[in-house]
Amino acid sequence: MIERRLIERIEGEAELEFEECEGRVAYATIRFEHMRGMERLLLGREGRDALVLTPRVCGICGHAHLMACVLALEDAYANAGHALTLSPKAQALREATLSLEMIQNHIKWWYLVMSEELYALRGFTPPKESALRGAYGAQIINRAISALAGQWPHNSYMIPGGVTCDPGALELLQAQTALFEATRFVQETLLGMELERFLSALTCKEITGIQSDAGRVEAMLLELGMQEKGRAYDRFAVLGSHGFAAPARLRGTKTYKIDPAQVHTEAAITLRGESMARNALYRGTSYETGPLARALQRGDPLIKNMHRRFRDSTYTRIFARLYECALLLERTAALLRGVVLGEASWIEPPPIERISAEGVGIVEAPRGPLIHRVRLERGIIAAYEIITPTQWNLASAPRERPGPAQKAMEGLHVSEAAFVFRSFDVCSVCTTH
Amino acid sequence: MHSKPKALWLQGLTCNGNSHSFLNHPQLGILMERFELLYHPHLPCTLSLEAVVTCMHECDLLLFEGAFEPTMRRAGVALERLLEHYGACAAQIVAVGSCASFGGVFGSSGGLDAQSQAWSEKIINLSGCPIHPEWLALILSGFAEGSAFALDAQRRPKALYAHLVHHGCTRNEYFEWKVDAKGFGVNEGCLYYDQGCRGVLSHGSCNRILWGGVSSKTRSGQPCFGCTESDFPRRDLFKTRKNMSIPHEVPLGVSKRAYLTLAGIAKTFTIERLSKDLMDD
Numbered sequence: 001m002i003e004r005r006l007i008e009r010i011e012g013e014a015e016l017e018f019e020e021c022e023g024r025v026a027y028a029t030i031r032f033e034h035m036r037g038m039e040r041l042l043l044g045r046e047g048r049d050a051l052v053l054t055p056r057v058c059g060i061c062g063h064a065h066l067m068a069c070v071l072a073l074e075d076a077y078a079n080a081g082h083a084l085t086l087s088p089k090a091q092a093l094r095e096a097t098l099s100l101e102m103i104q105n106h107i108k109w110w111y112l113v114m115s116e117e118l119y120a121l122r123g124f125t126p127p128k129e130s131a132l133r134g135a136y137g138a139q140i141i142n143r144a145i146s147a148l149a150g151q152w153p154h155n156s157y158m159i160p161g162g163v164t165c166d167p168g169a170l171e172l173l174q175a176q177t178a179l180f181e182a183t184r185f186v187q188e189t190l191l192g193m194e195l196e197r198f199l200s201a202l203t204c205k206e207i208t209g210i211q212s213d214a215g216r217v218e219a220m221l222l223e224l225g226m227q228e229k230g231r232a233y234d235r236f237a238v239l240g241s242h243g244f245a246a247p248a249r250l251r252g253t254k255t256y257k258i259d260p261a262q263v264h265t266e267a268a269i270t271l272r273g274e275s276m277a278r279n280a281l282y283r284g285t286s287y288e289t290g291p292l293a294r295a296l297q298r299g300d301p302l303i304k305n306m307h308r309r310f311r312d313s314t315y316t317r318i319f320a321r322l323y324e325c326a327l328l329l330e331r332t333a334a335l336l337r338g339v340v341l342g343e344a345s346w347i348e349p350p351p352i353e354r355i356s357a358e359g360v361g362i363v364e365a366p367r368g369p370l371i372h373r374v375r376l377e378r379g380i381i382a383a384y385e386i387i388t389p390t391q392w393n394l395a396s397a398p399r400e401r402p403g404p405a406q407k408a409m410e411g412l413h414v415s416e417a418a419f420v421f422r423s424f425d426v427c428s429v430c431t432t433h
Numbered sequence: 434m435h436s437k438p439k440a441l442w443l444q445g446l447t448c449n450g451n452s453h454s455f456l457n458h459p460q461l462g463i464l465m466e467r468f469e470l471l472y473h474p475h476l477p478c479t480l481s482l483e484a485v486v487t488c489m490h491e492c493d494l495l496l497f498e499g500a501f502e503p504t505m506r507r508a509g510v511a512l513e514r515l516l517e518h519y520g521a522c523a524a525q526i527v528a529v530g531s532c533a534s535f536g537g538v539f540g541s542s543g544g545l546d547a548q549s550q551a552w553s554e555k556i557i558n559l560s561g562c563p564i565h566p567e568w569l570a571l572i573l574s575g576f577a578e579g580s581a582f583a584l585d586a587q588r589r590p591k592a593l594y595a596h597l598v599h600h601g602c603t604r605n606e607y608f609e610w611k612v613d614a615k616g617f618g619v620n621e622g623c624l625y626y627d628q629g630c631r632g633v634l635s636h637g638s639c640n641r642i643l644w645g646g647v648s649s650k651t652r653s654g655q656p657c658f659g660c661t662e663s664d665f666p667r668r669d670l671f672k673t674r675k676n677m678s679i680p681h682e683v684p685l686g687v688s689k690r691a692y693l694t695l696a697g698i699a700k701t702f703t704i705e706r707l708s709k710d711l712m713d714d
């Protein structure tokens with residue numbers, strides 16, 4: 001018998017289909033029904049139009065799409081013999097707003113998804129104001145993005161050669177003040193401790209039993225045994241190069257080289273019906289991507305400790321996201337402090353009409369590596385391909401080699417499996433785009 | 434005690450950008466206290482999507498985000514069926530964002546109001562890709578208060594769309610004196626002449642009601658892409674189409690002759706202050 005479960009509130013929906021054996025998941029598949037066909041919409045347009053359209057793939061990580069897009073266009077410039085140089089200021093601003101978007105994603109995921117689901121799984125009603133707290137934290141961060149990039153969601157302030165904005169002391173202060181306010185919120189309400197203390201913790205013990213939203217979530221996770229559940233392959237991939245991440249393949253904590261050209265996709269397989277999604281693989285093998293992958297690549301002490309004890313369990317995965325949120329708050333503040341206002345925002349590149357070349361842009365998005373591949377012919381888009389992070393994590397593959405989320409659900413009761421599935425931070429709209 | 438009006442947020446083909454933008458409203462809690470929220474893709478609500486699609490419930494206010502594709506299914510039920518039911522019982526339908534209002538990025542068959550004569554009179558179009566949270570807050574508060582909004586020919590509330598995006602832009606003086614921006618990444622100069630700005634051609638309040646309370650596209654050096662208009666997304670969004678160095682489209686409602694006359698006069702003067710960097714002495 002196949003049991004189905006509709007998973008909603010994941011930036012759209014997915015359907016999980018379970019084959020059970022004695023009440024436990026033997027094999028699960030993941031089906032995404034909706035697709036919009038973004039790549040097709042881009043064909044025949046001037047290259048820079050993609051800076052406006054591709055952010056519309058996703059309402060929560062559109063800024064990551066913008067950055068992957070601008071990097072792909074700049075790579076095409078380089079491959080056409082016109083390597084562009086960016087000012088340090090433009091680079092810092094791009095990295096800062098990308099990080100800010102990631103922070104607001106993690107805050108929303110924590111409050112609007114994970115903690116709501118966790119309370120429900122424990123049979124409690126979540127505190128009424130909990131979701132609003134998440135919206136508040138995210139809203140403050142989005143004000144910081146707006147101060148620099150004009151608005152959020154859906155700005156297009158990164159363009160080949162730099163950024164469109166030229167912030168003065170005032171705009172920078174607006175962003176910094178918002179970041180400060182969000183940091184205070186995260187410290188007082190979410191973590192129940194200073195960022196520094198959380199980030200320098202070496203063991204779980206140092207963060208257990210704190211009176212805070214994180215403390216309450218941790219207690220519930222332990223009650224549910226989530227430190228033993230939701231393990232996938234303990235195999236990870238990071239592809240973006242940032243201050244907060246470097247490309248690597250990992251088995252456990254051991255790192256190996258990775259070559260982005262070896263990333264490919266295949267059609268997703270489901271028990272019933274058709275999925276619009278495609279699985280992302282590296283040389284035929286699936287890898288988990290996202291905050292846990294990045295935490296192990298960076299070697300964050302607290303997450304490494306959790307990983308040593310609980311491997312790639314749901315518990316570890318959830319805390320890796322929280323850790324990254326705290327880490328990025330600290331690093332983004334440092335990035336903004338380093339911005340030299342007098343530097344150029346934009347260095348004019350040759351007209352795009354002169355560019356006939358391919359380009360690849362890779363960034364780390366909230367859920368992992370995001371790849372944009374473009375081919376320009378005299379500046380016009382002749383081909384465009386987007387591979388999103390959720391295509392790795394939520395791959396729906398045959399039972400001999402299930403994808404990471406499929407693997408993580410095996411052996412669990414259906415209701416727990418659905419929760420574990422969400423611990424990957426599911427985004428329906430990105431998966432199919 | 435009166436029972437609160439029931440609001441239902443339904444989605445067609447969408448990126449969720451409008452629902453995320455709405456979450457940015459600084460007084461979200463206070464605003465939503467006035468409603469019983471039956472369904473929203475992110476906020477806590479009383480129904481699951483599976484309950485919504487049974488069509489056993491009724492709403493007073495329908496908020497529809499995304500492009501309407503009749504055959505698209507939500508939780509296994511065709512959107513057409515959902516809209517038929519909830520559209521009929523709602524006293525007002527808000528098309529949230531440009532996809533719902535006009536088709537936008539993802540729609541192929543126009544906006545919601547093209548779908549059914551029966552309730553097209555109930556529709557308010559809130560175009561924009563995405564909407565600003567305060568625009569929706571205005572409509573929500575109005576609904577809770579029972580107040581009506583004057584609408585323009587495209588069923589958009591005049592309170593928001595009678596203005597042009599150009600109104601309140603910090604580059605207005607450069608526009609007046611025909612000083613164009615010397616590229617991107619500068620605060621000086623107007624983006625209408627080369628960078629593709631559609632602020633003088635697009636209805637919207639982006640430079641009156643700032644994003645995040647702090648900025649806008651043109652304030653951060655991006656041209657207005659005209660995302661509130663029914664022809665969004667146009668092509669060649671980062672450049673201005675010109676004939677003999679005159680923008681092909683002149684400001685809304687201004688005759689070409691009037692525009693050219695004024696532009697000609699303005700151009701005969703060089704205003705020193707406007708040709709310098711703002712930060713120069």
Ligand code: SF4
Pocket residue numbers: 598599600602603604605606608622623624625630631632633651657
């Ligand atoms: S940049 Fe656009 S909105 Fe601003 S003054 Fe020029 S035309 Fe108007």
